[in-house]
Amino acid sequence: xxxxxxxxxxxxxxxxxxxxxxxxxxxxxxxxxxxxxxxxxxxxxxxxxxxxxxxxxxxxxxxxxxxxxxxxxxxxxxxxxxxxxxxxxxxxxxxxxxxxxxxxxxxxxxxxxxxxxxxxxxxxxxxxxxxxxxxxxxxxxxxxxxxxxxxxxxxxxxxxxxxxxxxxxxxxxxxxxxxxxxxxxxxxxxxxxxxxxxxxxxxxxxxxxxxxxxxxxxxxxxxxxxxxxxxxxxxxxxxxxxxxxxxxxxxxxxxxxxxxxxxxxxxxxxxxxxxxxxxxxxxxxxxxxxxxxxxxxxxxxxxxxxxxxxxxxx
Amino acid sequence: xxxxxxxxxxxxxxxxxxxxxxxxxxxxxxxxxxxxxxxxxxxxxxxxxxxxxxxxxxxxxxxxxxxxxxxxxxxxxxxxxxxxxxxxxxxxxxxxxxxxxxxxxxxxxxxxxxxxxxxxxxxxxxxxxxxxxxxxxxxxxxxxxxxxxxxxxxxxxxxxxxxxxxxxxxxxxxxxxxxxxxxxxxxxxxxxxxxxxxxxxxxxxxxxxxxxxxxxxxxxxxxxxxxxxxxxxxxxxxxxxxxxxxxxxxxxxxxxxxxxxxxxxxxxxxxxxxxxxxxxxxxxxxxxxxxxxxxxxxxxxxxxxxxxxxxxxxxxxxxxxxxxxxxxxxxxx
Numbered sequence: 001x002x003x004x005x006x007x008x009x010x011x012x013x014x015x016x017x018x019x020x021x022x023x024x025x026x027x028x029x030x031x032x033x034x035x036x037x038x039x040x041x042x043x044x045x046x047x048x049x050x051x052x053x054x055x056x057x058x059x060x061x062x063x064x065x066x067x068x069x070x071x072x073x074x075x076x077x078x079x080x081x082x083x084x085x086x087x088x089x090x091x092x093x094x095x096x097x098x099x100x101x102x103x104x105x106x107x108x109x110x111x112x113x114x115x116x117x118x119x120x121x122x123x124x125x126x127x128x129x130x131x132x133x134x135x136x137x138x139x140x141x142x143x144x145x146x147x148x149x150x151x152x153x154x155x156x157x158x159x160x161x162x163x164x165x166x167x168x169x170x171x172x173x174x175x176x177x178x179x180x181x182x183x184x185x186x187x188x189x190x191x192x193x194x195x196x197x198x199x200x201x202x203x204x205x206x207x208x209x210x211x212x213x214x215x216x217x218x219x220x221x222x223x224x225x226x227x228x229x230x231x232x233x234x235x236x237x238x239x240x241x242x243x244x245x246x247x248x249x250x251x252x253x254x255x256x257x258x259x260x261x262x263x264x265x266x267x268x269x270x271x272x273x274x275x276x277x278x279x280x281x282x283x284x285x286x287x288x289x290x291x292x293x294x295x296x297x298x299x300x301x302x303x304x305x306x307x308x309x310x311x312x313x314x
Numbered sequence: 315x316x317x318x319x320x321x322x323x324x325x326x327x328x329x330x331x332x333x334x335x336x337x338x339x340x341x342x343x344x345x346x347x348x349x350x351x352x353x354x355x356x357x358x359x360x361x362x363x364x365x366x367x368x369x370x371x372x373x374x375x376x377x378x379x380x381x382x383x384x385x386x387x388x389x390x391x392x393x394x395x396x397x398x399x400x401x402x403x404x405x406x407x408x409x410x411x412x413x414x415x416x417x418x419x420x421x422x423x424x425x426x427x428x429x430x431x432x433x434x435x436x437x438x439x440x441x442x443x444x445x446x447x448x449x450x451x452x453x454x455x456x457x458x459x460x461x462x463x464x465x466x467x468x469x470x471x472x473x474x475x476x477x478x479x480x481x482x483x484x485x486x487x488x489x490x491x492x493x494x495x496x497x498x499x500x501x502x503x504x505x506x507x508x509x510x511x512x513x514x515x516x517x518x519x520x521x522x523x524x525x526x527x528x529x530x531x532x533x534x535x536x537x538x539x540x541x542x543x544x545x546x547x548x549x550x551x552x553x554x555x556x557x558x559x560x561x562x563x564x565x566x567x568x569x570x571x572x573x574x575x576x577x578x579x580x581x582x583x584x585x586x587x588x589x590x591x592x593x594x595x596x597x598x599x600x601x602x603x604x605x606x607x608x609x610x611x612x613x614x615x616x617x618x619x620x621x622x623x624x625x626x627x628x629x630x631x632x633x634x635x636x637x638x639x640x641x642x643x644x645x646x647x
Contacts, residue, residue, distance in 0.1 A: 045389070117347075149593055212386070
């Protein structure tokens with residue numbers, strides 16, 4: 001039987017504040033789980049794909065539009081400079097060239113990048129997104145063409161209605177058109193797969209594919225002989241927290257400031273009733289406790305018991 | 315001396331291979347498959363399978379978030395690489411020209427005819443309306459028509475717009491104008507495709523509108539007895555250009571039809587199947603409009619003989635019809 005360590009100064013059970021926090025956390029987890037799609041590879045392993053949300057998509061689009069404008073304006077300036085230097089009469093030819101170039105930048109910028117190996121425009125790359133086929137198969141060139149030619153409907157059309165403007169009846173028609181075309185622009189917000197109209201037509205979706213870095217295992221530091229022998233936790237002490245707290249502790253150890261580490265260490269010491277030993281630092285204590293907690297939780301996981309968080313008393 | 319965690323030992327034993335896979339993927343993503351050595355290409359499938367199995371084991375034995383996130387990301391990247399397309403851009407272009415394009419067009423005969431009906435319907439309507447009463451021209455074009463090619467223009471002026479004066483030095487201007495027209499037409503073509511999603515109704519309107527614009531212009535020249543000459547002027551590149559516009563409309567109708575009437579399939583599956591075909595047609599329209607712009611920019615300015623103009627127009631028409639609609643022998647398996 002496991003015994004739950006009870007802080008004698010407070011009443012047992014879940015406090016109101018903790019219950020609210022926990023419910024909020026579970027709701028958040030549910031929401032992120034809704035954005036995950038399972039892809040079973042031909043090897044039979046499941047890969048979890050996380051869909052990009054609408055704000056990330058919009059951000060990537062903004063970056064791409066900025067890059068497109070930069071290219072177009074730089075080319076215009078460059079061409080006018082060159083044609084001015086060579087022959088004042090050749091500006092028409094230069095303008096003709098630029099117009100065609102403008103068309104291709106406007107329509108083929110996205111296609112050029114998405115047809116490549118990374119299936120992402122520079123904007124998407126910066127935000128760690130990529131285009132993928134919805135059925136898990138390969139992304140065909142036709143899909144890339146289809147999803148990008150549709151942009152004309154989603155961005156070009158609302159823009160045209162804005163430019164239309166006018167007065168009286170014309171303005172009302174333009175407004176009506178803007179609302180109508182806004183349906184296409186805002187389409188990704190209203191479906192669970194966050195698909196644009198172009199994605200729908202092409203059979204694609206946009207997923208998160210960030211590059212993760214493999215960092216050192218925290219327990220490798222705690223396993224050093226001089227550290228391991230000094231900290232000995234009782235079983236009750238390693239039962240105080242669950243997997244959620246372990247992951248929070250991992251984040252604290254990997255990326256937080258000295259001050260936060262100090263506060264977290266103080267809270268854990270109080271919770272498990274730890275008496276500081278000689279030469280103990282916050283960092284070494286946290287690392288050792290992380291290792292002990294993870295060992296205990298992994299053991300229990302192998303036996304089929306996932307202790308989700310500290311309120312999970314199994 | 316304490317024993318190490320099982321999950322830590324598991325990771326220690328395999329992380330060298332994970333990192334090897336990571337390196338190969340990074341290299342391939344940055345510089346293409348060609349940069350990989352034979353050794354790396356051979357190692358890739360093994361490393362990939364190992365990473366995938368590591369991931370499923372790690373999910374059940376490890377609580378190290380970093381390891382699981384890393385493996386998830388690694389396996390996702392590797393999956394897309396291993397099962398991704400391996401063709402180069404050149405190969406894709408060849409496949410497009412040799413097979414995809416004409417197949418997509420010849421599978422869409424009915425929507426092409428429908429698009430042609432709307433376009434030429436608008437044309438014929440505007441033509442006859444204008445011939446009966448030239449005021450219609452002003453209704454269609456508005457009074458601020460800067461071009462000068464309107465019912466009030468003289469026959470000589472209209473004739474001068476059809477034939478190019480070899481002594482004039484306006485070539486730069488003409489090049490600018492034809493690239494402006496290309497830009498405009500190609501954008502309209504893509505627009506007609508995209509608007510197809512709204513059940514094809516805006517596409518139909520766009521086709522009729524463009525037909526009306528040309529038909530009313532045609533009436534002006536016809537009225538002044540320049541019908542034959544204007545046809546030559548228009549059709550030397552117009553066969554290709556108008557064909558492209560009609561096909562773009564057809565691509566829009568393919569999508570609109572699939573979204574409105576999915577038949578036995580789900581709306582998503584139907585839209586998807588149609589989208590691939592329609593996008594191929596739309597891409598082809600851009601190619602056709604480039605060719606039309608070249609014919610317009612060079613051919614029309616340099617060739618002033620009606621006979622040669624008609625010859626080229628007929629030649630391009632035969633070429634496109636043969637290319638699109640003559641059935642090919644199935645490639646040997």
